[in-house]
Amino acid sequence: QQKVQQSPESLSVPEGGMASLNCTSSDHNFQYFWWYRQHSGEGPKALMSIFSDGDKKEGRFTAHLNKASLHVSLHIRDSQPSDSALYFCAARVSGSFNKLTFGAGTRLAVCP
Amino acid sequence: EAAVTQSPRNKVTVTGGNVTLSCRQTNSHNYMYWYRQDTGHGLRLIHYSYGAGNLQIGDVPDGYKATRTTQEDFFLLLELASPSQTSLYFCASSERGGSYEQYFGPGTRLTVL
Numbered sequence: 001q002q003k004v005q006q007s008p009e010s011l012s013v014p015e016g017g018m019a020s021l022n023c024t025s026s027d028h029n030f031q032y033f034w035w036y037r038q039h040s041g042e043g044p045k046a047l048m049s050i051f052s053d054g055d056k057k058e059g060r061f062t063a064h065l066n067k068a069s070l071h072v073s074l075h076i077r078d079s080q081p082s083d084s085a086l087y088f089c090a091a092r093v094s095g096s097f098n099k100l101t102f103g104a105g106t107r108l109a110v111c112p
Numbered sequence: 113e114a115a116v117t118q119s120p121r122n123k124v125t126v127t128g129g130n131v132t133l134s135c136r137q138t139n140s141h142n143y144m145y146w147y148r149q150d151t152g153h154g155l156r157l158i159h160y161s162y163g164a165g166n167l168q169i170g171d172v173p174d175g176y177k178a179t180r181t182t183q184e185d186f187f188l189l190l191e192l193a194s195p196s197q198t199s200l201y202f203c204a205s206s207e208r209g210g211s212y213e214q215y216f217g218p219g220t221r222l223t224v225l
Contacts, residue, residue: 002153002154004154006154034213041218042218042219043116043202043204043216043217043218043219044155044202044216045215045216046213046214046215049211049213088154088155090155092212098143098206098212098214099157099160099170100157100214101157101171102147102154102155102156103154104152104153104154105154
């Protein structure tokens, strides 16, 4: 079983809609979380990080972290076709050499 | 923005062949990483390094060697390639401090026949 699990595997939302992606961990040593986004044919690119409980907002993107339940979510407001991509959740252990553990990803399709 | 380049972009080899994948970053980052990406598994860490001459073992190291020759250059070696190593390979780099954000290259698609 992967230490970082993402759901759903795929998601389709209409343009202008809200997309919600989920990530849970089975390892309480994970304390720092990232969301990465990968467009087709490209390498992943960091979208945002969240290290403290609660919400973190960056433009149309909001991440939420609950450390007690090891649950992280990403919400994309006013989704655009350019948001269509593969989204990865990644987790890091406190004090580790920046070693990230990635989930399997959620593929988001935003339909015009 | 951090620049990470990889070569070749595509490679086809036969079972038992030798393959070297190259990665260069031009931002003086201390840390460099090699990942493989497979559907259903996401990105899995093969090897990583925190400086020239240093090598750390990742989560899926079997069948792979790596070498960090300079601050900028990190190589992944497959000495006896197998079909199970057919995958998309990414190199990444990050700073020593700050946010530790990892910057990825464009990837190398490797096919082992």
